[in-house]
């Protein structure tokens with residue numbers, strides 16, 4: 448038995464430190480998690496005008512979430528909140544009304560910043576959004592990652608043993624959270 452994890456990198460930057468973090472998380476994750484990135488960069492800005500006929504790129508987004516057992520958000524903080532591109536993707540996935548793709552989906556949030564608060568405020572914002580979307584969120588552990596290129600190498604290697612151990616534990620907890628949620632609320 449393995450679990451399919453769709454993950455969002457909440458940055459469109461070609462040099463995203465959160466993409467590096469996503470590689471590091473995959474490196475230390477339990478073997479029974481399979482990861483697929485859910486792209487969001489080509490989505491137009493959401494409008495209810497699309498609800499009657501979603502464009503292909505938005506259907507693909509919802510299909511990718513539907514095909515996932517769980518969703519992981521790896522996000523930067525922009526101006527003490529969620530990057531607009533990520534919020535836009537969530538808005539698309541949450542609609543049309545009655546077809547919210549996050550309903551009962553096990554989720555977790557993590558993020559890296561070059562600043563010392565490590566995306567804490569963005570993550571709290573994102574937790575509020577996902578609460579409204581009725582996702583089954585992992586509440587602990589929290590993980591506010593202060594990124595440095597000495598600790599996180601571009602290939603996802605983590606050079607600091609304490610950090611590697613912490614992130615390994617985070618991913619193990621996420622795996623256990625996914626298993627618990629799906630035991631009660633299996634994905635159809």
Ligand code: FNR
Pocket residue numbers: 458459460462463464465466522523524525526527528559560561562563564565566
């Ligand atoms: C930032 N950055 C930032 N950092 C932070 O800790 N809190 C913040 O509120 C913000 N705000 C912010 C706004 C905007 C528009 C940008 C472009 C940047 C800095 C941010 O942490 C840094 O650029 C990271 O490298 C962003 O993550 P990615 O895109 O590299 O994954």
